[in-house]
Amino acid sequence: MKRRWAEQIGIKTEQFDVEPIVTQWQLEEEIDSRNKDSTVHGILVQHPLPPHIDEDRILERLGAKKDVDGFTPESLGRLASGLPGFRCATPLGILTLLDHYQISLSGKRAVIIGRSRIVGKPAALMLLEANATVTIAHSKTVDLPALCREADILVAAVGRPEFVKAEWIRPGSVVIDAGYNKVAWRDGDVGDVDFGPASEVASWITPVPGGVGPMTVASLLANVVQAAEQTLR
Numbered sequence: 001m002k003r004r005w006a007e008q009i010g011i012k013t014e015q016f017d018v019e020p021i022v023t024q025w026q027l028e029e030e031i032d033s034r035n036k037d038s039t040v041h042g043i044l045v046q047h048p049l050p051p052h053i054d055e056d057r058i059l060e061r062l063g064a065k066k067d068v069d070g071f072t073p074e075s076l077g078r079l080a081s082g083l084p085g086f087r088c089a090t091p092l093g094i095l096t097l098l099d100h101y102q103i104s105l106s107g108k109r110a111v112i113i114g115r116s117r118i119v120g121k122p123a124a125l126m127l128l129e130a131n132a133t134v135t136i137a138h139s140k141t142v143d144l145p146a147l148c149r150e151a152d153i154l155v156a157a158v159g160r161p162e163f164v165k166a167e168w169i170r171p172g173s174v175v176i177d178a179g180y181n182k183v184a185w186r187d188g189d190v191g192d193v194d195f196g197p198a199s200e201v202a203s204w205i206t207p208v209p210g211g212v213g214p215m216t217v218a219s220l221l222a223n224v225v226q227a228a229e230q231t232l233r
């Protein structure tokens with residue numbers, strides 16, 4: 001979907017497949033050469049990489065300048081420090097959705113379930129930047145349902161189908177479902193929230209499919225356009 005949408009808006013794409021024969025050293029060389037190439041505006045490392053590749057080293061090598069997915073250590077450090085830089089595509093999509101529907105965040109209580117570096121942590125930092133009061137939950141959190149019931153904004157980034165139940169949701173709150181999970185019982189993806197019952201309690205809720213997934217791709221492409229514009233200045 002990312003490549004197709006990119007081509008549709010005139011972004012040229014090139015795919016480098018990390019097959020089992022590609023070594024750590026070769027992949028680092030590829031990153032270096034594209035970092036130096038002024039015709040390349042953005043580099044996306046599709047997660048997860050094969051187990052023989054050290055992903056942390058690859059992301060460090062990529063740096064922040066062309067990191068249009070916004071999750072290298074440098075980009076996340078810039079986000080945490082409040083410095084300009086590319087913001088992680090999935091949380092950026094979430095913030096754009098909230099902004100589009102004029103859902104105010106200032107002073108609101110946000111609970112994020114999940115602390116990954118591609119969704120949970122950057123989403124927490126971006127909601128904090130937007131003046132929400134943020135709590136991050138994870139697999140060791142005690143009494144998750146009670147914590148979720150405190151949320152004005154509940155973000156689910158867990159990777160477990162229909163994990164968040166309607167009883168966990170405070171009536172009138174806003175529920176953002178970042179999950180997409182393949183399941184045997186249904187064609188297509190299922191979110192991390194039990195959508196049907198949850199949609200009767202929440203004031204706003206994002207569906208899966210739809211919702212956060214397409215917003216992630218749109219945000220990624222917006223970052224590429226921004227990267228290209230920066231080279232023209």
Ligand code: NAP
Pocket residue numbers: 090113114115116117118119120137138139140141144156157158159160178179180181192212213216217
């Ligand atoms: P991940 O790296 O596996 O992280 C999952 C997080 O959920 C972890 O922090 C984990 O806690 C927490 N968790 C797991 N079980 C839990 C439980 N029982 N109670 C509370 N927390 C629990 O996953 P991810 O990469 O962030 O992805 C999360 C979901 O978002 C997946 O469905 C993925 O497909 C989806 N996703 C969507 C997009 C998009 O474009 N829409 C992009 C990326 C990911 P611990 O840290 O304690 O293990």
